[in-house]
Amino acid sequence: MSTRAATKATISRHSHRAPTRHHVRTSARWLARYLLDRYLLLPLGAAIALVWANSAAESYFLFASKLSFVVNEIGMAFFFALATQEIVEAVMPGGALHTWRRWGLAVVAATGGIVGSVAVYLAYVTLSYEAVLTTAWPIACAIDVAAAYYLLKGIMPRSAALPFALVVGIATDAFGILVVAPRYPTLAIHASGAVLLLMAIGLAAMLRAIGVRAFWPYLSICGTISWLAFFRAGLHPAFALVPIVPFLPHEPRRLDLFADPPDDDAIHHFEHEWHALVQVILFFFGIVNGGVLLRGFDTGSVAMIAAALVGRPVGILAAVGLALLAGLHLPRHLGWRELVVVALATSSGFTIALFFATGVVAIGPVRAQVTIGALATGAGLLLALGAARLLRVGRFG
Amino acid sequence: MRRLAFVFVAWVGVATVPMAVPAAPQTVLPARPDSLKFAAIGDSGTGDRAQYDVGQRMATERMRFPFELVIMLGDNMYGRQQPEDFVTKFERPYAALLSAGVAFYASLGNHDNPRNVQYEGFHMGGERYYTFNRRNARFFVLDSNQMDPKQLAWIDDALKQSRDEWKICYFHHPLYSDGRRHGADVQLRVALEPLLVKYGVNLVFQGHDHIYERLTPQKGVVYFVSGSAGELRRGDVKPSAATAAYFDQDQSFMLVEIAGDELFYEAVSRTGQAVDSGVIRRRATRTTDGS
Numbered sequence A: 001m002s003t004r005a006a007t008k009a010t011i012s013r014h015s016h017r018a019p020t021r022h023h024v025r026t027s028a029r030w031l032a033r034y035l036l037d038r039y040l041l042l043p044l045g046a047a048i049a050l051v052w053a054n055s056a057a058e059s060y061f062l063f064a065s066k067l068s069f070v071v072n073e074i075g076m077a078f079f080f081a082l083a084t085q086e087i088v089e090a091v092m093p094g095g096a097l098h099t100w101r102r103w104g105l106a107v108v109a110a111t112g113g114i115v116g117s118v119a120v121y122l123a124y125v126t127l128s129y130e131a132v133l134t135t136a137w138p139i140a141c142a143i144d145v146a147a148a149y150y151l152l153k154g155i156m157p158r159s160a161a162l163p164f165a166l167v168v169g170i171a172t173d174a175f176g177i178l179v180v181a182p183r184y185p186t187l188a189i190h191a192s193g194a195v196l197l198l199m200a201i202g203l204a205a206m207l208r209a210i211g212v213r214a215f216w217p218y219l220s221i222c223g224t225i226s227w228l229a230f231f232r233a234g235l236h237p238a239f240a241l242v243p244i245v246p247f248l249p250h251e252p253r254r255l256d257l258f259a260d261p262p263d264d265d266a267i268h269h270f271e272h273e274w275h276a277l278v279q280v281i282l283f284f285f286g287i288v289n290g291g292v293l294l295r296g297f298d299t300g301s302v303a304m305i306a307a308a309l310v311g312r313p314v315g316i317l318a319a320v321g322l323a324l325l326a327g328l329h330l331p332r333h334l335g336w337r338e339l340v341v342v343a344l345a346t347s348s349g350f351t352i353a354l355f356f357a358t359g360v361v362a363i364g365p366v367r368a369q370v371t372i373g374a375l376a377t378g379a380g381l382l383l384a385l386g387a388a389r390l391l392r393v394g395r396f397g
Numbered sequence B: 001m002r003r004l005a006f007v008f009v010a011w012v013g014v015a016t017v018p019m020a021v022p023a024a025p026q027t028v029l030p031a032r033p034d035s036l037k038f039a040a041i042g043d044s045g046t047g048d049r050a051q052y053d054v055g056q057r058m059a060t061e062r063m064r065f066p067f068e069l070v071i072m073l074g075d076n077m078y079g080r081q082q083p084e085d086f087v088t089k090f091e092r093p094y095a096a097l098l099s100a101g102v103a104f105y106a107s108l109g110n111h112d113n114p115r116n117v118q119y120e121g122f123h124m125g126g127e128r129y130y131t132f133n134r135r136n137a138r139f140f141v142l143d144s145n146q147m148d149p150k151q152l153a154w155i156d157d158a159l160k161q162s163r164d165e166w167k168i169c170y171f172h173h174p175l176y177s178d179g180r181r182h183g184a185d186v187q188l189r190v191a192l193e194p195l196l197v198k199y200g201v202n203l204v205f206q207g208h209d210h211i212y213e214r215l216t217p218q219k220g221v222v223y224f225v226s227g228s229a230g231e232l233r234r235g236d237v238k239p240s241a242a243t244a245a246y247f248d249q250d251q252s253f254m255l256v257e258i259a260g261d262e263l264f265y266e267a268v269s270r271t272g273q274a275v276d277s278g279v280i281r282r283r284a285t286r287t288t289d290g291s
Helices: A003-037 A041-055 A057-090 A101-127 A131-141 A145-155 A161-183 A192-209 A216-233 A266-289 A299-325 A336-345 A350-360 A365-376 A379-391 B002-016 B049-064 B083-091 B095-099 B114-118 B149-161 B186-198
Strands: B036-041 B069-072 B103-106 B130-134 B137-141 B166-170 B203-206 B212-215 B222-226 B243-247 B252-259 B262-269 B274-281
Touching (some): A041 A266, A057 A350, A131 A350, A131 B114, A145 A336, A266 A350, A299 A379, B036 B222, B049 B095, B212 B274
Parallel strands (some): B166 B203
Antiparallel strands (some): B262 B274
16 A cells, blocks of 8 residues: 555544544533433442442442542541531521421431331341341441432422421431441451540631631641541441531532532632542442342342332321321421322332441441342332322422 | 174163263272361251161261260250250260270261260360361361351461461351252351361361262351261252262261371261262361461
């Protein structure tokens, strides 16, 4: 081939490649945005892990064991920091969840949900005579708030069901965190942890008092000390930033919870900068913890599914019923049909349940069983969707 | 007619050759007076006829092979676990052995109530995991339900400290198994196997799958699954390249003898048939740091 012909061929190849490459890049960007906006990176990670674990188990578990500490104990601290940030701003004056009137009935409902799910879980494992599974009961409390929120927003946008479901989810998970944090399987507990924690909180209060508005001194100094404090005190270090975040300067959150925040003020810098990173962390969280051998499905899996899909909705509805009898009132435009959908939407534990599983149960068959159950509670979202159609709620009305 | 008869006999002969049942392995247990003799039972505590039959067979076998202890591979009690159940699911089925002074050392299975570690008959000293030794062998008993960091650190240290010639681990959930229902717990294997290999554990007894199986040595460690001393899952073995021998047609238990550098084993069915037997020679001793 002559030089000219070769050059021509190269140009021709390039001219074909350029638009293709551009197309691929645009599509990849769109896909990444789509996955980020819909919190789909975690389910994607879990799905990859499930396939990997069931096709090449040894390599998967070896990989997961090497990454587990970095993802579960360090990375997830940023997830819980972001969640705390969203909640703190939502309950501030002017925030989406401000005023206790919105909390009253929802907290009662959350209590009912906790009692219902834990009672069903414990009853099932007790009647199956598998007492070793009782230690996993806190996992039955978990609610995937983000998943419930997005589903309900799709079914009944701008409904009173949204803040109601958020409070149910947040109150339930807060209870779960209080139970899970001290159960962290650790080698030793050191009293110095408490001193370090006080030091971290004191330092954060001081930074706030002197008007430090940048987020990084809070996270890098106070956060690191708090992480060490939690770890030494035998508390799950993933919650280490929870007591620090309330000291960050905040503004009321009028926007949607879980939405990508604006980057127009110093206050939201932390959230904006970490939002995408946390999604990536969640992707790896799904990969590290979502892989279970499906043949491990057993009593603990069934108990977890029954607790989430039956115990919690029944508990929520029963508690609301009792509260109404006691004189409390339902929020405006929220009837029993909407409540049924909310109760089912909060039955999915998924992300939080997977995390609680890593916090209360050490590796082994017990964790494998309840992890399968936790993954399967995602079916609660489909049930909620089905119920909304059946009961003609929201956009199905 | 004679020719026809000859052809018929020849055909029958040819047809039956591949179907011939291999002769049952002969017992290899030398039953030396100064050796360590013990039995292994797994998934035993059903309280039903089969468990009592196995208990009776063990007592009979003990007359020719006087074992001094029994290791229990978990699921020592199924169903309700009230004080009266310890009688019907443990003390009565093994009454002859208990009255002869045989000591039972239990590990916890998924059906065992964690409170059972306090039951004196199981010799667990109130612990989920523990160790004990007899002559030149040390036993490491683990709780495989949850392999928490404390337990992993404990077994690491216990194996490191051990100067015993034979290191034997036992627990409920199998690291290797060809049982269809449960099979190997690979996550547990990833956590535990490196320690077993590093410190030169010789063999591992496991339960959970209601079968008997002996596996080919994995990274130098011999694994047995013996989970059919009460429960049985007939036809549950799906043999693989790692299967050395198996039996899944009736309840079974194991008899083991350690004499110097040799370990003799025999798997015995409920009816007293030796379904597998052999001898394992101890590997060259490793140093405590695993080198």
